[in-house]
Amino acid sequence: MVKIAILGFGTVGSGVAEVLKMNASSIAKRAGQEIDVKYILDIRDFPGSPFESLVIHDFEIIEKDPEVSLVVETIGGAKLAYEFTRRALLAGKSVVTSNKELVATHGVELLSIAAEKNVSYLFEASVGGGIPILRPLTNCLAGNEIMEIRGILNGTTNYILTRMFRAGLSFEDALAEAQALGYAEANPSADVDGIDAGRKTCILADLAYGYEVCPDQIAPIGIRSISAADVAGAEACGRVIRLIGRVLRREDGRVHLIVAPHLVSNTCPLACVEDVFNAIMVTGNAVDETMFYGRGAGKLPTASAVVGDVVDIVRNLPARRALSWVKAPADYVADNAELIYSFFIRAKADAAAAKAAFGDVTIISEEDGICVFLTPAMETAKAESCAKALDVLSFIRVLN
Amino acid sequence: MVKIAILGFGTVGSGVAEVLKMNASSIAKRAGQEIDVKYILDIRDFPGSPFESLVIHDFEIIEKDPEVSLVVETIGGAKLAYEFTRRALLAGKSVVTSNKELVATHGVELLSIAAEKNVSYLFEASVGGGIPILRPLTNCLAGNEIMEIRGILNGTTNYILTRMFRAGLSFEDALAEAQALGYAEANPSADVDGIDAGRKTCILADLAYGYEVCPDQIAPIGIRSISAADVAGAEACGRVIRLIGRVLRREDGRVHLIVAPHLVSNTCPLACVEDVFNAIMVTGNAVDETMFYGRGAGKLPTASAVVGDVVDIVRNLPARRALSWVKAPADYVADNAELIYSFFIRAKADAAAAKAAFGDVTIISEEDGICVFLTPAMETAKAESCAKALDVLSFIRVLN
Numbered sequence: 056m057v058k059i060a061i062l063g064f065g066t067v068g069s070g071v072a073e074v075l076k077m078n079a080s081s082i083a084k085r086a087g088q089e090i091d092v093k094y095i096l097d098i099r100d101f102p103g104s105p106f107e108s109l110v111i112h113d114f115e116i117i118e119k120d121p122e123v124s125l126v127v128e129t130i131g132g133a134k135l136a137y138e139f140t141r142r143a144l145l146a147g148k149s150v151v152t153s154n155k156e157l158v159a160t161h162g163v164e165l166l167s168i169a170a171e172k173n174v175s176y177l178f179e180a181s182v183g184g185g186i187p188i189l190r191p192l193t194n195c196l197a198g199n200e201i202m203e204i205r206g207i208l209n210g211t212t213n214y215i216l217t218r219m220f221r222a223g224l225s226f227e228d229a230l231a232e233a234q235a236l237g238y239a240e241a242n243p244s245a246d247v248d249g250i251d252a253g254r255k256t257c258i259l260a261d262l263a264y265g266y267e268v269c270p271d272q273i274a275p276i277g278i279r280s281i282s283a284a285d286v287a288g289a290e291a292c293g294r295v296i297r298l299i300g301r302v303l304r305r306e307d308g309r310v311h312l313i314v315a316p317h318l319v320s321n322t323c324p325l326a327c328v329e330d331v332f333n334a335i336m337v338t339g340n341a342v343d344e345t346m347f348y349g350r351g352a353g354k355l356p357t358a359s360a361v362v363g364d365v366v367d368i369v370r371n372l373p374a375r376r377a378l379s380w381v382k383a384p385a386d387y388v389a390d391n392a393e394l395i396y397s398f399f400i401r402a403k404a405d406a407a408a409a410k411a412a413f414g415d416v417t418i419i420s421e422e423d424g425i426c427v428f429l430t431p432a433m434e435t436a437k438a439e440s441c442a443k444a445l446d447v448l449s450f451i452r453v454l455n
Numbered sequence: 456m457v458k459i460a461i462l463g464f465g466t467v468g469s470g471v472a473e474v475l476k477m478n479a480s481s482i483a484k485r486a487g488q489e490i491d492v493k494y495i496l497d498i499r500d501f502p503g504s505p506f507e508s509l510v511i512h513d514f515e516i517i518e519k520d521p522e523v524s525l526v527v528e529t530i531g532g533a534k535l536a537y538e539f540t541r542r543a544l545l546a547g548k549s550v551v552t553s554n555k556e557l558v559a560t561h562g563v564e565l566l567s568i569a570a571e572k573n574v575s576y577l578f579e580a581s582v583g584g585g586i587p588i589l590r591p592l593t594n595c596l597a598g599n600e601i602m603e604i605r606g607i608l609n610g611t612t613n614y615i616l617t618r619m620f621r622a623g624l625s626f627e628d629a630l631a632e633a634q635a636l637g638y639a640e641a642n643p644s645a646d647v648d649g650i651d652a653g654r655k656t657c658i659l660a661d662l663a664y665g666y667e668v669c670p671d672q673i674a675p676i677g678i679r680s681i682s683a684a685d686v687a688g689a690e691a692c693g694r695v696i697r698l699i700g701r702v703l704r705r706e707d708g709r710v711h712l713i714v715a716p717h718l719v720s721n722t723c724p725l726a727c728v729e730d731v732f733n734a735i736m737v738t739g740n741a742v743d744e745t746m747f748y749g750r751g752a753g754k755l756p757t758a759s760a761v762v763g764d765v766v767d768i769v770r771n772l773p774a775r776r777a778l779s780w781v782k783a784p785a786d787y788v789a790d791n792a793e794l795i796y797s798f799f800i801r802a803k804a805d806a807a808a809a810k811a812a813f814g815d816v817t818i819i820s821e822e823d824g825i826c827v828f829l830t831p832a833m834e835t836a837k838a839e840s841c842a843k844a845l846d847v848l849s850f851i852r853v854l855n
Contacts (some may be wrong), residue, residue: 075598342751343749345586350745362598
């Protein structure tokens with residue numbers, strides 16, 4: 056029997072305890088032995104909870120208990136979670152987490168400590184919630200050079216965008232609805248401003264290419280500015296709008312990372328991803344296009360991914376599951392001004408002015424002095440300079 | 456350096472050699488050492504091929520070469536492939552294959568020999584071609600009870616159905632087109648009659664529940680009878696038709712396996728899967744719905760999955776990757792007459808007769824003496840007996 060501890064008894068942590076209990080027998084069968092939760096660390100008590108008796112408040116008890124060989128960190132954030140993860144790894148315990156912020160910001164250090172101590176640090180749940188994506192990316196697709204990754208990585212923004220398209224809601228109303236349903240927080244910035252998607256995009260790039268990209272190297276563009284007019288314009292050209300986290304490999308070995316709203320063709324599988332679902336499309340030079348779809352958040356789906364990592368570690372003990380990436384060369388992340396896109400533009404202009412500014416454009420509509428059009432594919436920097444000639448209301452990338 | 460042999464230098468076998476060469480450096484990095492193809496076994500010679508010098512015609516050379524620790528079987532079929540796989544495993548060599556027929560029919564025996572000899576027998580490529588599905592199912596989703604699997608598992612039939620819907624082609628014309636494009640064989644029976652999808656459905660059930668289901672326990676229903684009128688009727692109720700391989704777990708622990716055309720709602724992600732692409736939707740009691748999408752066939756995509764297995768084995772040497780399932784209890788596979796469905800029916804009847812026969816039906820259309828309707832959800836056996844009261848032209852399951 057393997058004894059584990061859960062740090063943080065919030066949504067995900069309690070989900071992990073629940074899944075381990077609900078599916079105990081099949082999990083034991085797959086892991087090769089029973090998995091027993093010995094401690095649950097939280098600042099709160101949980102009177103009446105079936106797990107009440109396991110709750111403790113002092114991490115040192117876990118750290119010093121040689122019987123605990125694996126720790127599940129579901130505290131979140133990069134402060135206490137960072138300290139406890141470090142100390143657990145240094146104490147020779149494997150750690151499994153759903154904490155994208157911690158992995159994206161301190162992954163290099165924590166993975167190197169894990170290697171040094173010959174234990175595992177796994178985080179399948181940190182990207183795409185319950186969707187198996189990190190293991191397939193590093194394992195099943197190991198025969199490929201990864202050419203590109205495009206992901207719908209944030210369920211809250213995908214719900215908002217879906218409602219704007221399906222129900223004609225404004226951004227504000229769709230956000231309010233998402234908050235009422237508990238999909239969005241009172242302060243929705245991490246979601247709607249693309250910060251959460253940015254962290255996940257970094258983790259995907261780290262694993263795909265072995266070089267660290269820090270969240271502060273991305274300037275995410277969120278969805279606050281998406282208007283009903285943008286929705287109408289996208290529909291008029293057979294597309295939807297999705298917040299896409301994109302990792303693109305260049306010929307010169309450098310990479311582009313971008314998080315921004317993109318127009319996505321209705322014929323692209325990513326356009327079928329609605330509501331709070333997530334999907335990650337990975338393109339390899341042998342497998343071509345693959346896509347992984349499912350619930351990107353939520354108590355049990357996220358717990359499913361955490362427990363999958365726990366089972367993987369236990370089944371393979373004493374061997375460790377090795378993931379790693381290293382600090383990248385200074386100029387590894389390329390300037391997105393060089394990224395080539397066709398752009399969806401709404402501007403106070405007529406078709407002639409649009410053509411004059413951008414050349415061979417495709418006019419979607421022209422009325423009330425506002426022209427909606429698609430530009431030819433061009434470098435982002437060039438598109439931005441061309442846009443100066445017009446009074447631009449919307450400037451959105453089109454995913455080819 | 457690990458030395459391997461490839462058995463059968465056809466489409467997949469040559470793709471494996473190509474991928475190992477094309478991505479040699481990144482593969483070596485991920486595998487922890489170089490992977491070198493020492494022999495290629497085929498009855499043919501390949502003058503002019505870059506691999507010409509590796510071609511041999513006698514399996515015994517591979518069997519008796521202690522330097523060869525891993526064999527890739529891409530011969531296909533269950534005769535020679537069966538003999539060579541058995542002998543390779545008995546000789547203490549791990550085997551990786553894309554051979555769904557062999558795995559579905561002899562998996563129990565071959566996996567037990569692999570266990571006995573402490574080597575691996577992996578076959579990610581046998582289901583969904585390049586799509587990572589078997590490893591996620593057995594590994595990433597290990598925390599779940601698998602409730603249901605629904606897959607578009609055959610690219611040829613999906614291409615035909617896509618063309619019938621998108622271009623209005625008849626089944627015959629779409630098949631001819633698929634044959635002209637090399638997607639379908641001169642004798643298309645294995646594809647269009649659901650035999651290939653049936654084998655893959657068995658492998659998914661074997662891995663999901665640990666009990667063997669043999670292809671001869673499924674009576675697959677193919678797509679030959681799908682007509683333009685069915686396509687029109689499906690479109691009229693917001694659905695498409697897909698050949699679905701379905702594994703459904705019952706309360707009593709038994710399972711239903713069915714391979715048949717199903718109407719799929721346009722809002723279901725499976726409906727977005729077009730042309731030769733495959734997708735497998737797995738529902739777990741923790742993760743809820745996940746879907747895995749990509750190319751289900753083709754030289755490099757299939758090779759990608761094979762090479763992924765090869766890398767997984769090499770990276771983890773000397774440990775073996777253990778998969779297994781056992782013979783099932785006699786009554787393990789339940790009678791699909793008990794499966795509950797709503798049915799799409801076209802019959803020479805009027806709405807009144809349809810109602811009289813099936814009760815509370817939903818009429819889709821009624822013209823020229825033909826009524827198209829959806830029945831309420833009912834046991835298949837009951838629907839079949841109700842259908843006797845009408846002159847039924849089409850009887851197709853509706854995926855809920």
